[in-house]
Amino acid sequence: MKTIKDVAALSECYDLLIIGAGPAGLAAAATGAELGLSAVLVDENPAPGGQIYRGITTTPVTAKETLGADYWRGTDLVRSLEASKASYAPGATVWSVGPAPDSPDATGGMEVGVSINGAARVIQARQVIAATGALERPFPVPGWTLPGVMTAGGAQIALKTSGLVPDGKVVVAGSGPLLYLLTAQLRAAGAKISVMLDTTPLENWGRAIRHAPDFLRSPYLSKGLKLLLGANRGMRIVRGVKAISAHGDNQVTSVRFRHGSKEEELPCDVLLLHQGVVPNINLANAVGCALDWDEDQLTWVPQTDDWYETSVKGFTIAGDGAGIAGAEGAALRGRLAALGAGHRLGRLSAQERDRTAAPVRAQLIRASRGRRFLDVLYQPAKAFRVPTADDTIVCRCEEVTAGKLRETVALGVSGPNQMKSFLRCGMGPCQGRLCGLTVTELIADARGVSPGEVGGYRLRPPIKPITLGELAALPKTPAAIKAVER
Amino acid sequence: MFRRLPDLGGETVTFTIDGHPATARLGDTVAAALLASGIQSCRTTPVSGAPRAPYCMMGVCFECLVTINGIGNRQGCLIPVAEGMVVETQKGARSIASELPAKGDAA
Amino acid sequence: MTQNSKTVSEAEIAVIGGGLVGSATAYGLAQRGARVLVLDEGDIAYRASRGNFALVWVQSKGLGMSEYAAWTKTSAEQWSTLAKSLRDETDIDVAHHQPGGFMLCLSEAELEARINAMRRLHNQPRMVQYPYEILDHDETKRRLPAIGPDVVGSVFCPLDGHVNSLRLFRALHLAMARSGVSYRPNSHVESIKPDRDGFLIDGPWGQVRVQKVVLAAGLGNARLGPMVGLHAPVRPSKGQVIVTEKAAPFLHHPIVTVRQTDEGGVMIGDSQEDLGFDTVVTPPVISLMAQRAVRMFPLLAGLNVVRTWSALRVMSPDGFPIYDQSQSYPGAFVVTCHSGVTLAANHALTLAHHILEGTLPASLEAFSSRRFHVSSAA
Numbered sequence: 001m002k003t004i005k006d007v008a009a010l011s012e013c014y015d016l017l018i019i020g021a022g023p024a025g026l027a028a029a030a031t032g033a034e035l036g037l038s039a040v041l042v043d044e045n046p047a048p049g050g051q052i053y054r055g056i057t058t059t060p061v062t063a064k065e066t067l068g069a070d071y072w073r074g075t076d077l078v079r080s081l082e083a084s085k086a087s088y089a090p091g092a093t094v095w096s097v098g099p100a101p102d103s104p105d106a107t108g109g110m111e112v113g114v115s116i117n118g119a120a121r122v123i124q125a126r127q128v129i130a131a132t133g134a135l136e137r138p139f140p141v142p143g144w145t146l147p148g149v150m151t152a153g154g155a156q157i158a159l160k161t162s163g164l165v166p167d168g169k170v171v172v173a174g175s176g177p178l179l180y181l182l183t184a185q186l187r188a189a190g191a192k193i194s195v196m197l198d199t200t201p202l203e204n205w206g207r208a209i210r211h212a213p214d215f216l217r218s219p220y221l222s223k224g225l226k227l228l229l230g231a232n233r234g235m236r237i238v239r240g241v242k243a244i245s246a247h248g249d250n251q252v253t254s255v256r257f258r259h260g261s262k263e264e265e266l267p268c269d270v271l272l273l274h275q276g277v278v279p280n281i282n283l284a285n286a287v288g289c290a291l292d293w294d295e296d297q298l299t300w301v302p303q304t305d306d307w308y309e310t311s312v313k314g315f316t317i318a319g320d321g322a323g324i325a326g327a328e329g330a331a332l333r334g335r336l337a338a339l340g341a342g343h344r345l346g347r348l349s350a351q352e353r354d355r356t357a358a359p360v361r362a363q364l365i366r367a368s369r370g371r372r373f374l375d376v377l378y379q380p381a382k383a384f385r386v387p388t389a390d391d392t393i394v395c396r397c398e399e400v401t402a403g404k405l406r407e408t409v410a411l412g413v414s415g416p417n418q419m420k421s422f423l424r425c426g427m428g429p430c431q432g433r434l435c436g437l438t439v440t441e442l443i444a445d446a447r448g449v450s451p452g453e454v455g456g457y458r459l460r461p462p463i464k465p466i467t468l469g470e471l472a473a474l475p476k477t478p479a480a481i482k483a484v485e486r
Numbered sequence: 487m488f489r490r491l492p493d494l495g496g497e498t499v500t501f502t503i504d505g506h507p508a509t510a511r512l513g514d515t516v517a518a519a520l521l522a523s524g525i526q527s528c529r530t531t532p533v534s535g536a537p538r539a540p541y542c543m544m545g546v547c548f549e550c551l552v553t554i555n556g557i558g559n560r561q562g563c564l565i566p567v568a569e570g571m572v573v574e575t576q577k578g579a580r581s582i583a584s585e586l587p588a589k590g591d592a593a
Numbered sequence: 594m595t596q597n598s599k600t601v602s603e604a605e606i607a608v609i610g611g612g613l614v615g616s617a618t619a620y621g622l623a624q625r626g627a628r629v630l631v632l633d634e635g636d637i638a639y640r641a642s643r644g645n646f647a648l649v650w651v652q653s654k655g656l657g658m659s660e661y662a663a664w665t666k667t668s669a670e671q672w673s674t675l676a677k678s679l680r681d682e683t684d685i686d687v688a689h690h691q692p693g694g695f696m697l698c699l700s701e702a703e704l705e706a707r708i709n710a711m712r713r714l715h716n717q718p719r720m721v722q723y724p725y726e727i728l729d730h731d732e733t734k735r736r737l738p739a740i741g742p743d744v745v746g747s748v749f750c751p752l753d754g755h756v757n758s759l760r761l762f763r764a765l766h767l768a769m770a771r772s773g774v775s776y777r778p779n780s781h782v783e784s785i786k787p788d789r790d791g792f793l794i795d796g797p798w799g800q801v802r803v804q805k806v807v808l809a810a811g812l813g814n815a816r817l818g819p820m821v822g823l824h825a826p827v828r829p830s831k832g833q834v835i836v837t838e839k840a841a842p843f844l845h846h847p848i849v850t851v852r853q854t855d856e857g858g859v860m861i862g863d864s865q866e867d868l869g870f871d872t873v874v875t876p877p878v879i880s881l882m883a884q885r886a887v888r889m890f891p892l893l894a895g896l897n898v899v900r901t902w903s904a905l906r907v908m909s910p911d912g913f914p915i916y917d918q919s920q921s922y923p924g925a926f927v928v929t930c931h932s933g934v935t936l937a938a939n940h941a942l943t944l945a946h947h948i949l950e951g952t953l954p955a956s957l958e959a960f961s962s963r964r965f966h967v968s969s970a971a
Contacts, residue, residue, distance in 0.1 A: 061491065061494075096876065135542070153542065154543035161518060162514045162518040162522065167487060251537070414635055414779055417636045421763075422759070422762065422766070423763070427899070428899070433546045454636070460874050460903075465899075466897065467898070468886060468893050469887060469894030471879060471884075472887045473884075477877040480875070483865055483881075486865070532839040579839040580839070581843075582896060
């Protein structure tokens with residue numbers, strides 16, 4: 001592996017450029033390099049691992065049982081990257097991907113804007129694999145912008161990278177298998193969590209049960225049982241929570257919640273929220289990939305073929321970014337994506353590709369078994385996706401409330417892009433990552449149509465921050481001069 | 487809000503937060519170092535002036551924006567803390583007029 | 594706002610298009626007591642109104658048609674009336690400011706060309722008079738301390754200003770709703786058929802009969818015009834725009850290519866490309882726009898870009914607006930221009946009045962599309 005520390009060290013053109021050094025990206029880069037492709041893995045974090053294996057090479061939490069055996073599996077992925085001929089650029093952001101103006105061949109060459117340490121460059125890649133993973137679903141409840149309220153995943157990252165645990169009166173709230181895993185990891189590390197507020201709608205069990213047979217044959221079963229049993233020891237769990245709000249002036253000091261007909265308020269220094277993860281589709285969206293609304297996962301999922309190539313030629317999405325399937329599945333999908341790209345680049349025949357892929361696909365089927373059950377069981381309640389209280393902030397950056405959004409739908413604004421123009425929601429620095437799903441679902445709810453019909457924000461590069469100075473230093477073309485200098 | 491696990495070992499780095507000396511563990515991001523130092527809020531918003539603190543720790547929410555070595559609106563959760571780093575919390579919109587000349591000026 | 598079909602004469606006038614041009618006109622019509630229906634497209638459409646630069650701009654407008662210079666100046670003068678009436682109606686402050694605007698030049702050649710253009714503009718017959726100043730670097734620096742050494746000079750005009758165009762958009766829609774305008778999104782118009790009693794408008798959503806119809810559909814006017822005997826040969830002109838994160842106020846005047854919004858973000862714009870309906874953002878173009886902005890204001894270099902986008906201007910063959918009433922089917926009007934913000938005041942306060950009266954005055958004759966027949970015959 002060759003480590004790249006500044007943009008000048010990047011080649012002009014790569015066969016394969018991979019974005020994101022989580023399980024899918026690590027596997028794709030190593031596989032691509034094994035196929036003899038010139039491959040570069042670009043990642044915005046200082047060290048490899050993505051979010052699930054965050055800090056895998058650097059974590060100070062060395063007691064294996066704290067983060068668990070599944071976490072330490074990431075080590076092998078990093079090792080195979082290190083052993084490969086791929087290049088690896090940490091601390092590097094990709095702010096733009098588009099079709100190359102003069103594509104060198106028919107495989108769909110792409111042009112990629114990369115920025116490292118304050119300097120930008122545009123390079124070419126014959127194939128791009130985006131392994132941009134997942135992010136936690138927005139959890140818009142009153143008070144969720146207060147200091148002291150953070151995502152459970154955020155607290156997990158602080159633990160993995162820095163050995164930090166939340167202190168004082170800690171409350172976790174939400175739903176999904178990861179909530180239980182993160183809680184278990186934090187407790188194993190020594191965090192005292194006083195209460196878990198479980199928001200899983202009890203009625204979900206009825207709908208999930210028909211997918212149970214697969215789940216019962218899956219490895220999720222034993223892991224899940226272990227987590228549930230562990231959670232019941234030494235921590236109060238409140239199930240069927242219907243409403244949550246955080247309170248405090250400049251910092252959260254209490255959390256209020258409703259379960260059954262009871263309202264309760266508890267003092268709280270740290271409130272950790274989590275209700276599942278959704279694909280991080282900002283890049284795919286900006287590139288122009290066709291996206292579908294997934295009724296089970298309640299999110300946008302890019303359209304992909306068997307090799308995860310999207311509707312945009314040469315642009316592939318591997319891992320959770322192409323629909324949530326977990327870390328093990330992500331690594332397998334990364335390998336398949338690299339095999340697909342290798343074939344398109346003429347490195348291996350269709351037969352060779354399929355032969356190599358067959359055992360990977362078999363593993364993927366095993367790894368994905370039982371997901372459907374979890375998807376349906378842990379669909380967050382509508383009240384936590386479409387806030388009912390009008391003063392709940394939906395767009396954190398521009399501070400746009402649910403009430404304002406509903407008022408504007410009533411004015412005739414029928415989609416999120418018009419909504420942006422009217423209210424600035426989604427126009428702040430996070431570019432709609434924390435409000436996009438909520439805004440779509442809220443409009444759909446208010447109009448009485450499906451989220452798929454409403455559509456999502458249409459995004460444009462840069463999808464990561466780039467300064468005007470960096471942008472200004474990029475090469476110009478005669479056509480650009482004609483367009484701008486008059 | 488957060489405390490460091492005991493016996494982590496590793497090197498420490500010293501830096502400043504709003505002029506006050508602070509220590510972090512080498513490998514911490516700026517956002518993690520702020521949490522470890524007990525900083526409640528790292529900025530106030532340019533829209534309403536409300537206080538905010540790190541939220542996602544993975545580069546997507548842009549809540550942990552701080553001024554680092556004179557340059558405003560940097561994502562604290564993506565930048566490793568370094569020896570001698572000058573970190574400042576922010577009030578409202580970034581003031582470019584009062585910042586040091588930015589690096590990466592156009593040629 | 595239901596989408597029933599067979600709505601017969603729920604309104605006297607249909608405005609096709611709910612962008613800045615359509616909504617300003619519709620608001621003006623409703624303010625004068627008309628029952629108005631606005632038919633608009635949906636969330637994804639070629640919306641020039643979402644891509645505009647929000648200038649209320651006078652200097653440099655009208656070279657080749659002095660009537661356009663006068664029309665623009667009138668609109669700039671009426672703008673505070675529009676802003677006030679919107680505030681009274683909706684409580685929304687559209688942040689209209691008229692501090693005077695600059696065109697900054699980055700070379701002697703650019704400055705020379707600019708000065709010549711201003712002279713030619715103002716030497717035209719029947720040209721409306723208004724003040725402007727040519728400033729050297731030092732005087733420009735005195736008034737705009739943030740400029741860099743590459744700025745050789747500027748042209749300043751005290752009539753220039755800007756608004757918050759997103760808030761303008763919302764204020765117009767809210768004001769329309771409050772003045773009884775019926776607004777229907779997702780109502781693409783397929784055909785307009787003139788008949789004895791007016792016009793029958795058809796789309797997948799149903800149909801509606803009205804006495805008058807105003808085409809304010811931007812680029813869509815080229816298709817709709819011929820259905821009612823109007824000629825609107827508009828074509829797209831691509832413009833790319835950059836917007837930065839919010840910064841504390843540092844720039845108190847709009848520059849034709851750089852402005853700081855009242856909310857703090859800095860907009861950089863004004864590229865022009867003839868690429869049909871292509872709206873891809875291209876790195877070389879935004880790079881050059883960024884470079885020029887940074888040369889004008891070096892302190893911008895460290896600001897983060899939050900968004901770029903491109904939108905399609907609605908350009909007539911000579912770049913000037915088209916205002917016309919159909920000769921074969923009176924009651925059908927076309928309103929089209931690429932300065933929907935600057936001209937919003939005229940559209941709401943003046944043009945709407947003429948449309949309601951049923952005749953466009955002689956002063957607007959110059960904007961008729963007949964000018965294109967003349968030139969093609971010559």
